[in-house]
Amino acid sequence: MSRKTVQGNYFEDFAVGQELVHATPRTITEGDIALYTGLYGSRFAATSASTFATTMGFERMPVDSLLAFHIVFGKSVPDVSLNAVANLGYAAGVYGAPVYPGDTLSTTSTVIGLKPNSNGKSGNVYVRSVGKNQHGETVLEYVRWVMVRKRDESADVGGAQLPELPDAVDASALSVPFTIDTAAYDTTLAGSPYLWEDYEAGEKIDHVDGMTIEESDHMLATRLYQNTAKVHFNQHAQGQQKIGRRLIYGGHIISLARALSFNGLANAQFVLAINGGTHSNPTFAGDTIYAWSEVLEKIELPGRSDAGALRVRTVATKNQPCADYPFKGEDGKYLPNVVLDFDYTVLLPRNA
Amino acid sequence: MSRKTVQGNYFEDFAVGQELVHATPRTITEGDIALYTGLYGSRFAATSASTFATTMGFERMPVDSLLAFHIVFGKSVPDVSLNAVANLGYAAGVYGAPVYPGDTLSTTSTVIGLKPNSNGKSGNVYVRSVGKNQHGETVLEYVRWVMVRKRDESADVGGAQLPELPDAVDASALSVPFTIDTAAYDTTLAGSPYLWEDYEAGEKIDHVDGMTIEESDHMLATRLYQNTAKVHFNQHAQGQQKIGRRLIYGGHIISLARALSFNGLANAQFVLAINGGTHSNPTFAGDTIYAWSEVLEKIELPGRSDAGALRVRTVATKNQPCADYPFKGEDGKYLPNVVLDFDYTVLLPRNA
């Protein structure tokens, strides 16, 4: 095989402290925003209408939080997860500077943990990825860990070095680098009268609607993010595997669930933090995604009267409505139709 | 169910005179234009090339008339037709200010008529929807009526209050807020030598080409318009209904038919009015759409020598070429493969 072809890193190629500068910086444009809207039908007003965004206090309309996530994430795939067996989890995700159309994002990652698996075939790699804009400002950083194959099963890879990860991003670490003009904030145009004060910890919301995924949809999305993980795209190869199908990029499910969550969380205009996330079961073309959310915690933002935060768990299912909030079985395991458990923190305006 | 989830209005929630301010204003961008071109392959030169538009007399390239329609329409779905059984018709649609990339559209609707059905289960709701840009200028208003379920079949809903609706928008109500430089208008680049003078009332045109619809296509379009009607998206739920399939948004068929109509009506650069429209049969993924048109009326625009209007009926079929202009049977009913009867008024330049 030509040495010019990128083979991706295997488990034994990683070392704690190693820094990976990822290729392909990416300018996000109004074109990406339109395609993102077409792919998910997202309706959050601050990322749908420039007039709404400027009335809120923005100079111009920012980009959807998760579109930024996918772009930052996609850069890291060729170096981190090209040989991954599974995308295991997220933690400590914090948003920084808002992303605007015209901004160019690039990503670097630092290896912060390694844990060889006892079977000797693979190990877990923990990386902290940092996405920056063209001014060098951090727009998003997060930790993810993936199970990566070893190139050589006999390679000696040392012992486990596990990072300390928070259960959730602390309120003091949340960044809201803008002020909402709450007097001008129009809840009718936003699609819901329910602001930060109107939610309570423990409250559950069934988002009601369902969205069926087609092969074209998830591939169009995943290519848009320049995410190169082979399992999403190559039916010829997947058909020869036990699973037999193309796997849908987990981030596609996150974006679908977030778009569905508009129905009940319409004023949750931005994601501030990604506390954790599990892709608990795979999804395939033809699956219909439903979602429900639970408010885990109501967070006051220090010194802020314009906005508050909610820590939310959004659960997505496949082919199962969420009126009874499906989650885990008595054995503590995710139910078979639960495909996503996403723990994140959203920003809502407060009452004027 | 959480009170925070939007359930949509049922028939008994509507009252004549009621005003509905719809959520989610929407900034239309070059991204939407590109995706619209990708979805339909539209080739009208004034909305394809900024050079052509400016040569015609525009400051810059305006947005396709029907893209504006879909955006304005989509806003109204959560309040008007989330619980609709059927989208019954359109009338009195008039375009106003041209829409340009960067414009933000928002929609309000007024209930102008109600007609309970004799079965007591539903009723027809007539609304006039008005789409405005960020300057408060009306870009499009139109009447549509939908059959909406009652929440409570025993609810007392009063008698019928029917609006008066014109058969067609009167020539005096047509708005053409720009002047075409007919000397500079290039029919070769526009794709056809036939200008307003070259058409005659009664003339029929087979648009020849056919376009097959895939599930991804119509869902991508309908999400782009932030139209949330469940029947278009949720195969899991639709599969449990008698119909068994996702229904394609009627507006998707209108846009396909209009794009096909380029072949014979290439100089019909803009839609000025929507006189009426019937989605006479449902369409599903896999159907191939064909179209033909009849010129119903040739309309002089008062005081205008640069442009004239044609009232046109465009009929779309599924899986049936239109060389013999399929329409209605001897019983006066639409033939089973006729899916759209769209009566609208288009603008064409006149001879220089």
Place this chain on the structure above:
Amino acid sequence: MSRKTVQGNYFEDFAVGQELVHATPRTITEGDIALYTGLYGSRFAATSASTFATTMGFERMPVDSLLAFHIVFGKSVPDVSLNAVANLGYAAGVYGAPVYPGDTLSTTSTVIGLKPNSNGKSGNVYVRSVGKNQHGETVLEYVRWVMVRKRDESADVGGAQLPELPDAVDASALSVPFTIDTAAYDTTLAGSPYLWEDYEAGEKIDHVDGMTIEESDHMLATRLYQNTAKVHFNQHAQGQQKIGRRLIYGGHIISLARALSFNGLANAQFVLAINGGTHSNPTFAGDTIYAWSEVLEKIELPGRSDAGALRVRTVATKNQPCADYPFKGEDGKYLPNVVLDFDYTVLLPRNA
């Protein structure tokens, strides 16, 4: 049939020397770029990030070479190949002025050769198509030839008049109207350390990855290019033909192969010339495309120390990985799974 419908030209309608001014000029925007990225997942840094492009020496980010090709090509279809039986080949393709978002492209073609087929049913038409921007600068010109049906098989169409076509575009004809700042060129961000000096004639590269095509994908792409060839879109009509399926636009395969070629040719930022191309077998939805490349020639650009060119053959296959470089059989014919043989010249930066 209405005379207003475009029927396209038949073989006997063409004459050597004839000039065809094609309809529908097209403004390329950031929306087209986003959709192109979504369709192919292209990762060449100079057309992905404005920061990268400006660091290289561009005023702003140019448009992908092949997106420009498809737009220029699409314009010519209604006049040249609407009645084509097959798209036979390309030659003498040369890029000129870079294309930037906001540029408007239009296309004219000149008939440069005609060759009636001995069966009397069709003939080959050779055209030189020239795509220009709104300033009248040529952005791309190329020759293609197609087999076109005769309207009337008894028509007398004269003898063959064949154009002289070069095997490859000469180095002296290559246009590189910009200078790369090689000191600032960042190979890490570009995704590969291998610059012009690192490639050798005869070198073969398996691009490893595979991409499965869906009906929606190729139709979305081909409509984006306003390419109206019926065989790509109309399943109702195709189903009645022997082939039974929609044929995928050959240019879609070229773009897929070029996007796959990033893995091994990441610094081949632009296409300078299209020397030749053969769509050796048809592709259909469901096919998975793989690709490999061979460096045919290493070309010094006269007087240039910032960049060099490589003449490359990229071969695409369907449903067959390319580790053993599948190409032609012992009989000299393309193997049945080889779908594209594309001979083109790319630009790479040289070592600083």
